[in-house]
Amino acid sequence: xxxxxxxxxxxxxxxxxxxxxxxxxxxxxxxxxxxxxxxxxxxxxxxxxxxxxxxxxxxxxxxxxxxxxxxxxxxxxxxxxxxxxxxxxxxxxxxxxxxxxxxxxxxxxxxxxxxxxxxxxxxxxxxxxxxxxxxxxxxxxxxxxxxxxxxxxxxx
Numbered sequence: 001x002x003x004x005x006x007x008x009x010x011x012x013x014x015x016x017x018x019x020x021x022x023x024x025x026x027x028x029x030x031x032x033x034x035x036x037x038x039x040x041x042x043x044x045x046x047x048x049x050x051x052x053x054x055x056x057x058x059x060x061x062x063x064x065x066x067x068x069x070x071x072x073x074x075x076x077x078x079x080x081x082x083x084x085x086x087x088x089x090x091x092x093x094x095x096x097x098x099x100x101x102x103x104x105x106x107x108x109x110x111x112x113x114x115x116x117x118x119x120x121x122x123x124x125x126x127x128x129x130x131x132x133x134x135x136x137x138x139x140x141x142x143x144x145x146x147x148x149x150x151x152x153x154x155x156x
Contacts, residue, residue, distance in 0.1 A: 023047065026073040026103055028096040029113040038115050043116055050078065059083040060090060060118025075101060086120035094118045 024046060025028035035041040035051055047061025048054045057065065060083040067077040078097035079091035091099045095111040 022071065023073060026077060028091070028094045028101040028110050029107070030094075032113050033116055034113055036119050043119075046116070048062070049086040057122075058118030059085070060116075062133075063090075068154060075099070075103075077089070083117050088115060091115040 009140055024033075024044075027046065030046060031042065033043045033046050035043045043051045044141075045051060045053045047057055047064050049058050050058040058076070058100055063074055063078050063081055063083045067074050073095075079096060080089050082089050087098075088092075088096070091097050091101075093113060093115040095113045097111070101110060
């Protein structure tokens with residue numbers, strides 16, 4: 001019984017990893033999505049609230065889930081959306097502002113990604129009105145732009 005439980009756990013981990021990894025190939029610059037708090041690094045689990053993997057989906061992940069059909073994403077259906085509400089469309093953030101990209105294009109014709117489509121980065125601060133990265137990650141309990149781990153240690 002114990003061995004079968006371990007086997008099922010390993011199998012579920014492989015499935016979870018495969019899930020977001022395969023979807024990264026179906027969005028422009030999917031392997032180049034910037035981490036909003038760590039310049040020069042990427043956010044691997046683009047549709048999730050944590051950079052590696054977290055079962056909690058961010059706004060982009062929820063929009064993608066709505067249009068998935070047989071594990072295939074129709075990019076045109078989420079490209080013009082502004083999933084994270086930061087004023088930029090998902091296409092603008094991922095380097096495809098005209099929403100013409102197709103998986104077969106690879107990186108051809110894409111601009112560099114400008115941001116993360118599921119984690120807003122341009123919300124004004126409540127008191128000062130300044131625009132800086134603010135990332136609410138409930139499962140990790142941190143917010144970007146406030147100092148500490150991943151650039152944060154307190155809620156703003």
